[in-house]
Amino acid sequence: MQPTPAVEVHDLSYSYGDRRALDGFSLSVPAGSVFGLLGPNGSGKSTFVTMLAAMAPPASGSLSAFGQPPHSALRARIGTVFQENASDPMMTVSELLRLAGRLFGVPRAALEPRIRELLAQFGLSDRAGELTGNLSGGMRRRLEMCRALLHNPELLLLDEPTTGVDPDERRALWDALLRRDTGQRTVVLATNDLAEADAVCDLVAFIQAGRVIATGTPAALKQGLRHESVRVGWESPTAEQLRMVAEWAGGSEVTRDGGFVRITVDDASTFVPRLFTLAPGAIRSVTIEKASLEDAYFRHVTRRGDAMAGMP
Amino acid sequence: MSAAAAASALFTRDIRAVVKSRSQLYSSIFTPLLILVFLGNGVSEGLAPANLTAGNFTAYLVAGVVVMTSVFSATFSSASYYRDRDSGILRMFLSSPQSPRVILLGKSLAGVLIGALQALAVLLAAAPFVEFEWQYGVITGVLIAIAAIVLLNVMLAGVAQALASRIQTMQGFHLVMNLALFPALFFSGAFFPVDGLPIWLELMSRVNPLSYAVDALELAAYADGSEGFFGLALDFGVLGVLAVAVYLLALARVPRLTYSGK
Structure with a gap:
C-alpha cells in the first residue's frame, strides 16, 4: 500500500x-x-x-x-x-x-x-x-x-x-x-x-x-544520460559547430550554460580531442565529471536567453 | 496556545522594543516638554494672551501637547508594521497559526499603551510647574485625563493601523499621517482656544476628533469653573464612539501588509 x-x-x-x-x-x-x-x-x-x-x-x-x-x-x-x-x-x-x-x-x-x-x-x-x-x-x-x-x-x-x-x-x-x-x-x-x-x-x-x-x-532522472559530463569553456561556438557536436557518435545532450557548453558523453577521452580539432583556439577549458543532476536538469529545463533552437 | 497568549507575546515584544530604543523613548517625552517650556513661556511672556480663562499659556498648552504626544506616538508605533515587514519578521508572524487580526491586536495594544504612558508622562511631568486648577480635584482630574488619553490613543491606533494596512511605504505613511493629523492638531484647540474663532475655524474644530480630547484634558486639568467648549459628556461620548468604531474598523480590514510570497 x-x-x-x-x-x-x-x-x-x-x-x-x-x-x-x-x-x-x-x-x-x-x-x-x-x-x-x-x-x-x-x-x-x-x-x-x-x-x-x-x-x-x-x-x-x-x-x-x-x-x-x-x-x-x-x-x-x-x-x-x-x-x-x-x-x-x-x-x-x-x-x-x-x-x-x-x-x-x-x-x-x-x-x-x-x-x-x-x-x-x-x-x-x-x-x-x-x-x-x-x-x-x-x-x-x-x-x-x-x-x-x-x-x-x-x-x-x-x-x-x-x-x-x-x-x-x-x-x-x-x-x-x-x-x-x-x-x-x-x-x-x-x-x-x-x-x-x-x-x-x-x-x-x-x-x-x-x-x-x-x-x-x-x-531516475539521471538515467538515460551518458556517463560523463564535459563542461567546455568555448568562445562563441556557432550553431553549426554545436549541431555537429550533437551528431557525433557518443554525444547526446548539448546545452549552453552561460559562456560554457555542457555535453554528456559515454567516453570523454575520445570525445574531447575532436572538440579541439573542430574549434582550434576557441576552447578555453575542459572539465570532465560524472553526469550529475545538473545534467538531467539542463536536459529538461530550457535556460533563459540561450535556449538552442534546433538542438536535440 | 490561545490567540490571547499570542497577542500578549507580540504586545510584550513591541513594548520591549520601545524600551530598548532609548532615543525614541526620551525624545517622545522631552520634545513635548521643550515645546511647553519654550513656546509656552515665549507666548505667555512675549504676547501676553488676554483671552485665556485661567492660568497662563504654558498651562493652557499642556492639553494640546499631550494630544500631540499621542499623535506622534501613534505614528511611531504604527511605523513598526513597516519595520517588521522590512526586517522580515512579519513573514514569521504571518506563517504562524495566528490570524493577522491577532497579530494586529497584539501590536496595536502595545501602541496604545506606549502612547498613553508617554502622554500621561508629559502631563504629570508638566503638572508641578504650571498653574493647573484641577476643578474636579486632583485625583478625579487625573482619572478624567487618563480616560481621555486612553480613548484618544485607541482611536489614533485605529487610524494609524488602518492607514498602515493600506499604504505600501513608510514614507507614504508618514506623509499621510502628517498631512491628516497636523492640521487636525491646529484646529483642535491644542495651541489656541477655539471659542471666539471665525465660524469656519470653529466648524472645523467641531468635526475634528482631536478637539474633543483637548477639551476633555483642558477641563480635567486647566479649566477653572468652566464647562469647556463641548463639555465632558460630549467629549467622552464622541471619543468613546470613535475609539471603538475606528479601532474595530481597522481590525476588521484584512491588512495589506502581508508577505507577497514572490
Whole structure:
C-alpha cells in the first residue's frame, strides 16, 4: 500500500497581476521524504512554498497538506524557512525563538528546553543572548532553521535555505537537520543548488514557468544520460559547430550554460580531442565529471536567453 | 496556545522594543516638554494672551501637547508594521497559526499603551510647574485625563493601523499621517482656544476628533469653573464612539501588509 502523501497538488494556478507564477502545477510529496523543487529564478518555487504555508490562497486547482486544504490552523503543523531571513535585528536569538514559540503554540514548560536543544543542534548555544542583527549570514540561516523547527512541524518548507551560506556552514546546517530528521518529517526544499538537492533529496521535481516538467528520484532522472559530463569553456561556438557536436557518435545532450557548453558523453577521452580539432583556439577549458543532476536538469529545463533552437 | 497568549507575546515584544530604543523613548517625552517650556513661556511672556480663562499659556498648552504626544506616538508605533515587514519578521508572524487580526491586536495594544504612558508622562511631568486648577480635584482630574488619553490613543491606533494596512511605504505613511493629523492638531484647540474663532475655524474644530480630547484634558486639568467648549459628556461620548468604531474598523480590514510570497 502506498503511504499517504504529505502534500498533494493538482492543476494549481496563481498569478501576480498579469504574470502567471503557477500554471497547472501538479505534484505529490510522499510523507517522510525530502522533496526538492528545482527550477530557475521566477519559475514558481517560492510562490508554491507560500501557498503550501497557507499564506496565499490558490487561484484555481487544489492543494492539500495532510489531506487538508491550507488554512491558518494547519500552519501549526508546518515550519517554514523563507528565502529571506524572518527575524528582527534588535531582538536577541533567544527572544526571537521565545516569541516564535508562543506564536506557534509551544507550551511554556516545553519552550525553554526546546530552544536549548535546537540551539545546541545548530551550534548556536553560545549566541543565545546575541542580537540577531549581529549574527553572520550562515548563523542567521541556522537560526531560521531553529525557528522553523521549534514547534516540531510535520512538514518543513525550506525556500533556498542555504543561499549566501559558505560551504562549511552549509554542511553544518544539513548535518544538523538530517542527522535527527531522516524519515521523521516531510521536507520540501526549493533550491537552485542542484548539487545540494542531489545530495539530500529523495525525490526532486524540475519546475519551469510555473509547471512541473519532470519528477523522480535523482538517480531516475539521471538515467538515460551518458556517463560523463564535459563542461567546455568555448568562445562563441556557432550553431553549426554545436549541431555537429550533437551528431557525433557518443554525444547526446548539448546545452549552453552561460559562456560554457555542457555535453554528456559515454567516453570523454575520445570525445574531447575532436572538440579541439573542430574549434582550434576557441576552447578555453575542459572539465570532465560524472553526469550529475545538473545534467538531467539542463536536459529538461530550457535556460533563459540561450535556449538552442534546433538542438536535440 | 490561545490567540490571547499570542497577542500578549507580540504586545510584550513591541513594548520591549520601545524600551530598548532609548532615543525614541526620551525624545517622545522631552520634545513635548521643550515645546511647553519654550513656546509656552515665549507666548505667555512675549504676547501676553488676554483671552485665556485661567492660568497662563504654558498651562493652557499642556492639553494640546499631550494630544500631540499621542499623535506622534501613534505614528511611531504604527511605523513598526513597516519595520517588521522590512526586517522580515512579519513573514514569521504571518506563517504562524495566528490570524493577522491577532497579530494586529497584539501590536496595536502595545501602541496604545506606549502612547498613553508617554502622554500621561508629559502631563504629570508638566503638572508641578504650571498653574493647573484641577476643578474636579486632583485625583478625579487625573482619572478624567487618563480616560481621555486612553480613548484618544485607541482611536489614533485605529487610524494609524488602518492607514498602515493600506499604504505600501513608510514614507507614504508618514506623509499621510502628517498631512491628516497636523492640521487636525491646529484646529483642535491644542495651541489656541477655539471659542471666539471665525465660524469656519470653529466648524472645523467641531468635526475634528482631536478637539474633543483637548477639551476633555483642558477641563480635567486647566479649566477653572468652566464647562469647556463641548463639555465632558460630549467629549467622552464622541471619543468613546470613535475609539471603538475606528479601532474595530481597522481590525476588521484584512491588512495589506502581508508577505507577497514572490
